Amino acid sequence: MVKPKVTVATNEILIKNGFVYDPANGINGDVKDIAVQNGKIVEPSKLSTGAKLIDAKGKTVMAGGVDIHTHVAGAKVNVGRMFRPEDKLHDPGMERSSKLIRGGGGFSVPTTFTIAYRYSRLGYTYVNEAAMPPLLARHTHEEIRDTPILDQAAYTLLGNNWLVMEYIKKGETEKLDAYVAWMLKATKGLVVKIDDPVPYFDVTPKDIIKGLAGTNERLGLPHSIHLHANNLGHPGNYTTTLKTLALTEGIKTHKKSGRMQNTHLTHAQFNCYGGTSWKDFESKSSEIADYINSHDHVTIDAGFVTLDETTTMTADGPMEFSLHSTNHLKWSNADVELETGSGVVPYIYDPKIHVCGIQWAIGLELALLIKDPMKCFMTTDHPNAGPFTRYPTIMSWLMSKKARDARLATLHKWVPERSRINGIDRELTLYEIAQMTRAGPAKALGLGKKKGSLGVGADADIAIYNYNPKTTDGTQKPEAIIKAFENAAYTIKGGEVIVKNGEIVDLGTTKSTIWADADGFDNKEVTNDIVEKFLKYYSLTLNNYPVQDCYINNPTVIKCGPLAGGN
Numbered sequence: 321m322v323k324p325k326v327t328v329a330t331n332e333i334l335i336k337n338g339f340v341y342d343p344a345n346g347i348n349g350d351v352k353d354i355a356v357q358n359g360k361i362v363e364p365s366k367l368s369t370g371a372k373l374i375d376a377k378g379k380t381v382m383a384g385g386v387d388i389h390t391h392v393a394g395a396k397v398n399v400g401r402m403f404r405p406e407d408k409l410h411d412p413g414m415e416r417s418s419k420l421i422r423g424g425g426g427f428s429v430p431t432t433f434t435i436a437y438r439y440s441r442l443g444y445t446y447v448n449e450a451a452m453p454p455l456l457a458r459h460t461h462e463e464i465r466d467t468p469i470l471d472q473a474a475y476t477l478l479g480n481n482w483l484v485m486e487y488i489k490k491g492e493t494e495k496l497d498a499y500v501a502w503m504l505k506a507t508k509g510l511v512v513k514i515d516d517p518v519p520y521f522d523v524t525p526k527d528i529i530k531g532l533a534g535t536n537e538r539l540g541l542p543h544s545i546h547l548h549a550n551n552l553g554h555p556g557n558y559t560t561t562l563k564t565l566a567l568t569e570g571i572k573t574h575k576k577s578g579r580m581q582n583t584h585l586t587h588a589q590f591n592c593y594g595g596t597s598w599k600d601f602e603s604k605s606s607e608i609a610d611y612i613n614s615h616d617h618v619t620i621d622a623g624f625v626t627l628d629e630t631t632t633m634t635a636d637g638p639m640e641f642s643l644h645s646t647n648h649l650k651w652s653n654a655d656v657e658l659e660t661g662s663g664v665v666p667y668i669y670d671p672k673i674h675v676c677g678i679q680w681a682i683g684l685e686l687a688l689l690i691k692d693p694m695k696c697f698m699t700t701d702h703p704n705a706g707p708f709t710r711y712p713t714i715m716s717w718l719m720s721k722k723a724r725d726a727r728l729a730t731l732h733k734w735v736p737e738r739s740r741i742n743g744i745d746r747e748l749t750l751y752e753i754a755q756m757t758r759a760g761p762a763k764a765l766g767l768g769k770k771k772g773s774l775g776v777g778a779d780a781d782i783a784i785y786n787y788n789p790k791t792t793d794g795t796q797k798p799e800a801i802i803k804a805f806e807n808a809a810y811t812i813k814g815g816e817v818i819v820k821n822g823e824i825v826d827l828g829t830t831k832s833t834i835w836a837d838a839d840g841f842d843n844k845e846v847t848n849d850i851v852e853k854f855l856k857y858y859s860l861t862l863n864n865y866p867v868q869d870c871y872i873n874n875p876t877v878i879k880c881g882p883l884a885g886g887n
């Protein structure tokens with residue numbers, strides 16, 4: 321008898337019998353099959369008999385991770401790489417070059433390729449560069465294009481922009497809408513990022529936040545405003561944070577996005593500080609958590625401190641100057657004409673210093689005191705509070721009180737006195753971790769159907785971990801959490817196997833740059849204003865400003881605005 325030839329369908333995968341954690345679809349650890357066809361999730365019945373089989377028995381299956389806020393591409397990241405050659409000395413495992421892998425490294429500011437390998441090993445498939453100065457957008461997109469595997473988007477910095485402030489000052493909301501829509505097109509950005517809004521004549525930070533939040537919703541953008549709040553990193557700043565969050569109460573979230581919030585407060589840990597100086601510094605996380613528990617217009621990402629030596633970098637230039645004045649380490653500062661600025665300073669989060677220990681506690685407290693993990697997401701504001709490669713360690717602290725207590729025991733004695741971490745018994749479940757790392761950030765970005773989900777029609781971005789929730793008690797064996805989530809058994813991106821047993825086996829072909837295109841807001845007077853600003857003040861001509869299409873790698877354009885039914 322001649323056996324029929326079995327041909328494997330290369331565009332189909334059946335992941336069998338894994339414990340599936342998919343909060344976007346309410347699936348909590350059920351043993352299920354997940355089917356992939358042509359880069360999308362489909363019903364298992366749709367597959368042919370030749371689908372590639374992956375046995376996930378005894379393993380944990382989640383959607384690919386989504387990082388809502390990280391600094392991985394652009395001018396200031398590159399400054400960090402250049403002025404911290406010593407960063408490579410802290411890297412425990414430099415990437416060795418091979419036919420597939422480009423050699424590289426860096427503990428807190430890795431090379432573009434290394435960033436992609438390391439996120440992929442963690443099971444992450446989509447990451448957002450959180451601060452793109454418009455004038456330097458081309459550089460940001462060049463680095464994004466240079467970063468393999470991962471889908472990426474960039475957040476356009478608009479909080480300190482000259483024309484934004486002028487339109488807000490004059491109360492010209494239509495012009496503000498037109499200008500922001502033009503800016504997103506010119507920079508190929510996804511999100512309106514507001515960094516430490518500064519007063520300008522009679523425009524207050526309050527006006528800027530309210531003005532841009534309104535514009536954001538009228539434009540029908542997928543994500544809300546993404547806010548780096550004022551007074552970041554200073555003792556006593558929690559009152560500013562509460563006042564800031566109150567500003568956008570009542571601004572309507574446009575319907576099409578599917579998100580609930582109109583404001584995303586980023587790296588909130590840095591904004592939950594009590595005390596009047598570093599001496600009497602204390603945690604005020606529960607005040608912020610209480611506010612978030614009782615309001616639905618805000619989501620946050622935590623900005624967990626990992627207690628490492630790292631590199632801080634932000635568009636909040638004055639904050640970096642104050643950091644440099646405190647730690648006296650080297651300092652880089654840059655002004656981006658008419659638009660924004662930036663600073664870079666190395667930082668050592670020393671476990672023996674009470675402030676660092678309390679910062680560590682604050683991040684964890686936020687995640688444990690905020691009841692709904694769909695409102696609080698996993699970030700370290702990479703690399704500001706620590707490198708993203710520490711996410712599995714953070715998971716172990718969130719999932720195991722034993723792990724928290726062990727770390728707390730090594731910290732300054734004031735940490736338990738000036739924080740609440742000691743009294744919190746909550747241990748997050750895998751379902752809640754999947755909310756914090758996948759479903760939550762994807763929904764807040766307005767991409768919940770496509771990303772962070774294993775539902776039919778979603779991108780086939782999938783992570784499989786060697787973690788058996790039935791036989792492994794992570795609360796008692798936190799080291800098992802770290803081991804499993806540091807090196808995925810499989811990472812599948814767009815239906816292609818990228819990681820197998822913690823090794824990169826392919827770079828894939830589906831990497832895409834996502835940006836938001838809001839149509840229907842053209843305004844002649846705004847065009848004239850832009851032309852005039854460039855003639856008078858910019859050091860380059862307008863024609864050289866917008867990022868040309870050829871810089872954008874395999875674009876995914878999200879059409880929004882009234883013409884796309886955005887409102």
Ligand SMILES: [Zn+2]
Pocket residue numbers: 389390391450451587634701704
């Ligand atoms: Zn940041």
